[in-house]
Amino acid sequence: MRQELLIDYEQEAANAALPIYLVNENAIEECDAPDGLKSLAEANGFNGEAGGVFNDGKAILLGMGDGSDPFLTAAASERLPKGDYSLAGNVEPDKAALLALGWLMGTYRFDRYKQQKPTVARLIAPKGTDVASVHRAATAVSAVRDLVNTPANDMGPSAIEHVARNLAAGAGAQIDVITGDDLLAKNFPMVHAVGRAASEAPRLIDLRWGEPDAPRLTLVGKGVAFDSGGLNIKGGAGMSLMKKDMGGSAHVLALAGMIMAAKLNVRLRVLVPAVENAISGNAFRPSDILQSRKGLSVEIGNTDAEGRLILADALAYGAEEKPDLMISMATLTGAARVALGPELAPFYCDDESLVGALQQAAERCADPVWRMPLWRKYDAMLSSSIADVNHISGGSFAGSITAALFLRKFTEDAARWMHFDIYAWRPKAAPGRPVGGEAQAIRALFDVLSARYPAA
Secondary structure, eight states: OOGGGGGGGOHHHHHHEEEEEEEOOTTTSSSOOOOOHHHHHHHHHHOOTTTEEEEEESOOOEEOOTTGGGGGHHHEEEEOOOOEEOOOOOOOOOHHHHHHHHHHHHTTTOSSSSSSOOOOOEOOOOOOHHHHHHHHHHHHHHHHHHHHOOOTSSSSSSHHHHHHHHHHHHHHHEEEEEEEEEHHHHHHHHHHHHTTTSOHHHHHEEEESTTTOEEEEEEEEOOEEOOOTTTTTOOOOHHGGGGGGGGHHHHHHHHHHHHHHTSSSSSEEEEEEEEOOOOOOOOTTTOOEEEEEOOOOEEOOOOOOHHHHHHHHHHHHHHHOOSSSSEEEEEOHHHHHHHHHTTTTEEEOOOHHHHHHHHHHHHTTOOEEEEEOGGGGGGGGGOOOSSEEEESSSSSSSSHHHHHHHHHOOTTTSSSSEEOOOEESSOOTTTTTTSOOOOOOOHHHHHHHHHHHHOO
């Protein structure tokens, strides 16, 4: 993210910049733009449709549609030529931050493998905008997109570790990594079992930051660099997007970056079990019984449900410190997509205060989430006749809920736990939101965490 594309408000710079007038659909007459510009725009078919941009070289009209999408400023940053621009009129501070974020989201390009034309349009932030917080959010969104978009040949378990080490080095955090057979010696048997068949060794990444006596916040992210399905191998269509199966790790690392940059008052811990679910002679099998760090024996119903296994060991480890709050994020189930589609991030939590705070933050941040039930009666779906628990229900009902219920068995020592079953991918483009990796819920979560653990 090029930070120079959004700068702090200065009266002189704003006066010299080309003004952008925001126009709701079929409401051009209500806009404060010059009458001549409005007439010219109407004559050319502009009516304020969402993402429409009309530029006469002296001022710009930007269509906001029904006004429900604050990120449509991305349509301007994506298309306008080199120069300085400002939003005309008085803009409310909360709305201004989202409009500025939309501008930066429109400047995102995934250019690791393909040279792309850089964005050169610059926005003078509306007066009163907290530009530092906007940059922080935009940087996190871009980080998630970059990590998820990178294919597994360049984003395997060791590369995920490299990203975590760079993050730790930049923030002055501590980091430890347990790799390969050391996972068995240190009691992470399910992380080892899932990742042992791959050419790159499985590992558990453990990052710590903050004052030891601060409230403990633990983030746990699923880091499956690629998911073949294991011996229950996926079909070609199901495997095509599995580079994104490390999306949970991308999200918690990006959220951790926001937390450390803002210096929130937490003892932060980030746990990422990083593996590839591959196939070889030593791959784990359906019907295997695995031991877990928690001490529960787990019957394997399907090797394509590997993410909850590695998360279980990591969650049990994180819970041993009895954190004030533990948050897990994972691209865990197709059932969540069937229920809510690609844009809504389902989450599970039994703490009503946290739930309310998150739902309000999601509305403020235009970062949608939807609460799902931890329906206890479905625990019976995870029963096993030969082990303490089966890791899947064996049926087609309530797949996301039963996955969350399985994970909850490993979180008992944490005071509070939230789980996000995210998609981490956008299948259809919108201004500032290209097809590909996408960040979900981390801006809303950061809003909640900032209020709960404010910086000193």
